[in-house]
Amino acid sequence: MQITSEALERAIEELAKLPGTGRKSAQRIAIHLLKQTDEKVLTLADALIQLKKSVTRCSTCGTITDTDPCSICSNSKRQNGTICVVEEFQDVYLIEKTNEFLGRYHVLGGIISPMDNVGPDDIRVKELLQRVGNSDEPVNEIILALNPDAEGEATSYYINKLLLNYDIKVTRIAYGIPMGTELEFIDEATLSRAFASRTAF
């Protein structure tokens, strides 16, 4: 096989490194880009460069942002004394999409996991306690919204224990039957959790 364009080969190789993109998709994308105007491809390349250049972490909540503090932390309308604790900034995205939560966030940037050598000091727990102890912004509720797996549970318990020393309500999001499914397809662990967490009708 003789390659006629090294530039195309290199673009395919780089695109194939992206998640969910094999060599065939990378080839399709590269050929698509070849057919686009220079401007469109430069816009894409620039968006990727800016992604790395301008995105930092908010020093308050730890989510990704272009400006520090982030638009949620600097939005006075969202100062309602509630902080939702999540594992990663993607979770902020997901929760924001629901338009259900109007307080602020705290991104741990990880989860306690002895298997992966991640302890309480490796995630932003200390920063959470600082925010809670900070009298500028009184906090009356912490909502734990971590994944319902072993690590998420352990981290939730750990944070709850630390917060016992403060006069703060600690809640967690409800785990139960997802909307739109049928009981038949639900695993036992979820079903038993749904029973244990039943609410008044």
Add this chain to the structure above:
Amino acid sequence: MQITSEALERAIEELAKLPGTGRKSAQRIAIHLLKQTDEKVLTLADALIQLKKSVTRCSTCGTITDTDPCSICSNSKRQNGTICVVEEFQDVYLIEKTNEFLGRYHVLGGIISPMDNVGPDDIRVKELLQRVGNSDEPVNEIILALNPDAEGEATSYYINKLLLNYDIKVTRIAYGIPMGTELEFIDEATLSRAFASRTAF
């Protein structure tokens, strides 16, 4: 919903324009890139910029290349008097992968299609005749490797008719039963073509 990073939003938006990439995949790719080193993302962005900057068409065969003439046209080992006619440069890629063909190519850059307002003058037929008439590189066989659909057939017939004036063998690649399939799953058109084109055992 409050967006904390415009740069991330923009990257997702641009990535979602790529073929086969919806908003969810674009988000996954953007988050993946955020976690990579600056260098890796710059390498990707640069590969895309170079793709547009350095890739041109070979003035002889019409395939894409970084240098004109392309590495196949300038490779004297491939001057064996055979030219394979294909619709697009992707076909050169596909045929090169088989390591079966050791001659040169001619990329038409399209196919005759009255429905799409593409006539013989819109594709590189004139350039093919020029190559055939050029005494520097004697051509003794033209292999037509166009798609076996109405447009491909029409274009093949048209080119064959033009080449009747020259002392050149015109062949076409075999259309028949693909390897590794079962007759049961083959459509009638393919099966009847396979019968018509049967070869001695």
